[in-house]
Amino acid sequence: MQVPAQFQYEKATSVEHALSLLSRYGPESRLVAGGHSLIPMMKLRLAQPQALIDINDLAELATIGIQENTLTIGAMVRHADLLASAVAGEHFPIFHDAERLIADPVVRNRGTVGGSLCQADPSEDLSAVFTALRGEAVIQGADGQRVVPVREFFTGPYETVVGDDEILVALRVPIRSSASAYQKVERRAGDWAVAAAGAELRLDGDQVAEAGIGLTAVGARGFHAPEAEEFLVGGPATDERFERAGAIAAEHCEPVADQRGPAGYKRHLAATLTTRALRQARQRWRGQHGTDAGTEG
Ligand SMILES: Cc1cc2nc3c(=O)[nH]c(=O)nc-3n(C[C@H](O)[C@H](O)[C@H](O)COP(=O)(O)OP(=O)(O)OC[C@H]3O[C@@H](n4cnc5c(N)ncnc54)[C@H](O)[C@@H]3O)c2cc1C
Known part of the structure; x- marks a missing residue:
């Protein structure tokens, strides 16, 4: 059986706490969301973070809502929640089209929207969806938040603009007639x-x-x-x-x-x-x- 190398485990209690843990452990630390991509990579030793920072308790990142005529999907929203979201499906049925075909219920119950985009797998479905919709990524660091168009978010296979000391907190799509x-x-x-x-x-x-x-x-x-x-x-x-x-x-x-x-x-x-x-x-x-x-x- 494949097992990951040894690592420190920390559970973040807020976005600020997660950022301070990222700063404390440095670039050898990794956030873990659903873990469906990161944990298999650790088992295969393709990733060997010295510290895992668990952001699963950050309920503030797990909501879907409309603010100022913009659909906001928290980074910790699970695939299953996006699939079930009436508000997302009503404005952008593309989310339901894609989500019902992503993996299986086990993966959808755990895997997250933010983890999917940050993994930047070249076969990832939501990356294409947010690109078609001209979505925006909200990224938080020690100095505050910055907003990056999803069309500028991916810098290559498995690479994004999110820095080692930053967290993707949400995806946004302005609501319009479409x-x-x-x-x-x-x-x-x-x-x-x-x-x-x-x-x-x-x-x-x-x-x-x-x-x-x-x-x-x-x-x-x-x-x-x-x-x-x-x-x-x-x-x-x-x-x-x-x-x-x-x-x-x-x-x-x-x-x-x-x-x-x-x-x-x-x-x-x-x-x-x-x-x-x-x-x-x-x-x-x-x-x-x-x-x-x-x-x-
Ligand atoms: C069997 C199987 C089938 C799958 N099929 C599909 C499919 O058909 N289509 C598809 O699109 N996907 C598929 N996936 C991938 C699935 O969507 C995963 O949920 C997704 O790739 C990763 O999400 P996660 O929450 O598990 O991220 P994790 O594995 O926890 O993290 C992935 C990476 O993102 C980083 N990260 C996570 N959250 C953040 C954040 N908020 N800010 C900054 N960095 C962050 C982590 O540090 C890590 O580097 C499949 C996965 C499995 C296991």
Whole structure:
């Protein structure tokens, strides 16, 4: 049986306490949230922190709410809580689309939104979701809070802008008139994505007024497809344009072959899933605005 190397264990009682523990133990310490990524890495000795700072008691980081017309999701919100959140699903159904396909109930009951983004696994679903939604990350350090657009949050695979002495405290998404959707292909229920795409749309009549596209598991830089977004905005929201946007998104990906599939297949999925997510978002927009009674997808 694999066991982690020896480490100190500390339980933080507040964000300030967690920050002081990070400062006391230095860069060899790590926060532990759900532990679903960090603990397996420690067992494999891919991570060997000298101190683990447990932030599971920080109830102030575990809430979902609306403040000043902005949806705020605490970093310690569990996947299961986001899946169950009516307020998040009402404004951004993309959260429910993605969450119901993340892992299984055991992982969803424990794994957190903040841990998922900070892990920055290139196949992580919520990273693509918050990228599509143009979310913001609220990061706290000894000198206070700073806000970073999620599109600038990831600096590489498994790397983010969060410093060794900082804590991601929340994700925020301004509430606006839009429709969103997430499409994922997995080899079997509960698996990581072979590929997935999220889309957010605001239409003005038949024209695309705003578009957000996030991709995961296909080597999209920062989980983002800016070229496809640019192509869409200002043009008609037609199937042909959505297919072209999917092709543009796929052209700018750099998928790598692995046990989930060859690179060419993943690129194909990037195009197809982007197109499908855009169609589903358009369907939802029209449903909200009473211009279409058809089925989704
Ligand atoms: C079997 C299995 C299947 C999975 N399938 C999927 C899937 O299909 N899709 C998907 O997206 N994910 C999947 N996951 C990952 C899951 O979503 C994890 O919950 C997530 O990767 C990590 O969240 P965590 O709360 O467990 O973080 P932890 O493991 O506790 O931490 C991960 C990293 O983030 C850091 N960290 C945690 N919280 C903070 C914070 N607030 N501020 C700063 N740093 C922080 C930690 O120090 C650590 O480096 C799967 C995991 C497992 C075990």
